[in-house]
Amino acid sequence: MMSVAATVVLAALFVASVWSLVDLRINVASLADSWRNAVDFAGRVFPLDFPPLGEMVELVVTTLSIVTLATALSVLLSLPVAIFAAYNTTTGAVARGTARVLIVLARAVPDLILAIVFFRIFGLGALPGILALGLHSVGMVAKLYADAIESLDNGQLEAIRAAGGTRLQQITVGILPPLMPQLIATALHRFDINLRTSVVLGYVGVGGLGLAMSDAMRTLDYQRGMALAVFVLVLCVVVELLSGSIRSAIMAGERPRRRGASGVLDRISSGWFTGGRAAEQTRPTGPGALVPPWTAARVRRFAFIAAILVLLAAAFVGADLTTDGLLSGLLDIGPTLAFFLPPGGGDLLVSTLLPELWVTVEIGLAATLLGAILAIPIGILAARNVMRNRAVQTTFRVLIVLVRGIPELILAIIFVVVTGLGGVAGTLALAVGAVGLLSKLVADSLEETDTRVQDALRANGASAAQVFFAATLRQAAPAFVAHVMYLLDTNIRSATLLGIVGAGGIGFYLLNASRVMQFDVVTTIVLLILAVVLIVEGLAVFVRKAVA
Template identity: 65%
Template structure:
């Protein structure tokens, strides 16, 4: 039986008509893929040049038994000392995070196009955010230790100011995404600019403010361990002292405490962030969702009709009533104020040292200028190249491992819910490990050098990149996947043809962000012997060569800002 195809449905070539050509890719798309292929080639070169191989890793694993024998049994400090160190660390991190929020909010208001008075102030605020993000907190800590001496204050200022780079950017972006309706209504009613901001911007922004602060608290907790190597008190300093004296039983015991603390904080803050930002059918989930249900019947719910609310006497209410949301906000803000006040007392900040440091600021600044290589230009350049190689190689390791793990953690990709949950838990556990602790473990097992640093950052990348991959996959349009499935495609074919194609631009953006994070982190791991420019930075600060410190800071800034510009351009091009 012969099937006849209508002429209008025959291929155009069979009809003697010209076949339309596939449109050529845009020049920007070509440029993006050239950059990505160049970074891939550089990452492979870094991987080979650093001698990261199965043989190198296997030789380190052979030393695992010796490391365990030197580490076990764990030697925990006395309970009183351990509690004191933990509380001191939490106090420092709490104040640093509160400081970053207090400073980031006005900076974000000036940086956001929707609230800035003029574009010049907006540009200056955005520049300040980028610069503070580019300067590593370790560098700021070294500068502040010179100004204010030992104690909690340098660490608080270093983490607080560096955090503005992330917190301020997220706040500014959130402000620009807010509904402009309330602000326009206030402006029409004659409200001043600050009245519009206080009443029309801050209230709807509050969940984002709290969620971002909690996320930054997680990051600062990990950073406090690193800053312990330059004198910031708490668990980080005790850990550094133990490892510097090769007391691995005490050092690993303190590392275990830090790990448990990071996991607890991650779970608590993650639950609160989900409750604040994740809503299902108008009902909050998590702890605040439980409070919603408990408040049913004993607090008054808002009127969905937006009719004027009246008091018992019939008068129109001019202030918000004490409903469930207002009670929770009041209790939450009161608890936060009490925690910050307690942290200020527990951190034991030396106010006199702060005043003296401010007074001596001109003399301190003079020590750092003019910058000088100190006759170490070739060594510093080689160290900077190694730092970039560590960042590239670790990102390659992270991408290779994180994409399959993140894919299996996505509910719409995993074979079943149990698999997705298991890989989500794995991601949370990996994220809880500070890269510094991983680097220390690998250094003890494999010796000094860039390989332990690359492996530590590569494994650390699994936590962040795996989560970003899983979240992006779950946000894809499932209708496209269902259409491919209906045509008989296998699970792997659906993933490649429907799911992966949708998230490929987001994957590129996530990889660039992870590369940015890894190169910044690689500049710091040198202080524990993981190679790169961090080693020279620490040595210059220890021998009081502050002009060399400034020179190294400028080198780091040049590399980080260049990468920041490339990363931002790629993300804009693909999303």
């Protein structure tokens, strides 16, 4: 019965996606008409106008400082939330349910909305961006941490309880050491996401590269704006490759090579980063070993922690944070929040807000359909167990990394100039961005299939196409459906943000309402977005469970 209902939901979403493409007027003819605009835009962009080196360094330092502090904040907040959300560390249903609700709400409220609220509370500066990115990240980071805690072996926790260990000792000895690789890998992944998102927040005043790029685009200085966009792309790709290599080394449970950043981190932590043998040998194993001895490995780990604290202190300085703005904002938080309540703009609800909200949903649906058409074939060609030609496989994997590094806001800006204001630009931006997300998930799912079934078919004389369709694709199909639903969930959220640059939908009205200080209207828009996001997330969870 559940599978039938899921099939009906998927069919309805497919029909709605096709209808959205038609309603948004996305077709070959309209794209062909935009060709002349694309040529004209290219002529106005080149040659690129990069800022002076000193200014560029300052922008990069500000951006990385904000992203570093935001990621650190999300980790600090997510750990206790995840501990309360995991069933094996929290026995109370109320506490566990409350933690799960907090995770859902943090993920459901877009970081752009949080930034608007925090700018009103704390004023200009880096603090609103750090808080917005950090709190929104809890929705992803805490969920992954909670899942990782629930997958731990409970034997060590039970042994610590039996030895009379306190709850703090259970966490610091039974949870954190075995969870450390997952903690670091998730934080690095979130750092990548926050770096790309910081560009979006530049449009509401968060400093760094995003703000400089938004100022250039707002004044139609495309040479400077696109030069900054290219630099952001390079920075995102470099960070993605670096953090990706470290994450792979961590999660593989093996020591990385002694060269490069992974090797440096491994030497500092004596195998702690990679979960190597040295780390296992220095980890307490018995129920009585609640306090590990001060070995050389432990000293190195604490030295690494000290280095992290120094990095955070440098980020604090680089972001130019002061306690005065924080304290004054906290004192005025009550009167400030009163501007947002009660929700207003009821006269705009039917005439403007609901129609624009539907446009946002249409953009998400149409982009998911187009994105799946683009991304699934690319993901198949990038899978190592499907595409035996290394050159083809590597080419598509590089393409995925490059597209993944482009913030969708940059794509939206380009398509707005080429196709004009409206939903077409937002749809095309999200569809292209899907290559970076969905293609990677598809390739990973194909590579995780059981190769024994494929080998058996080959041994019986099956062709490569028969092996793929009868064994590989059949095994990966449920994962494909789950990934597409995840893409839809992501696109609905992203469509809201892209509206701030004129890419259609309710995001444009959200930004305008905040600029003219109609904060009661901002609250109404936030509630509408929250309702749609929760509905879509509920459908995605239902379908993923049905096809699992």
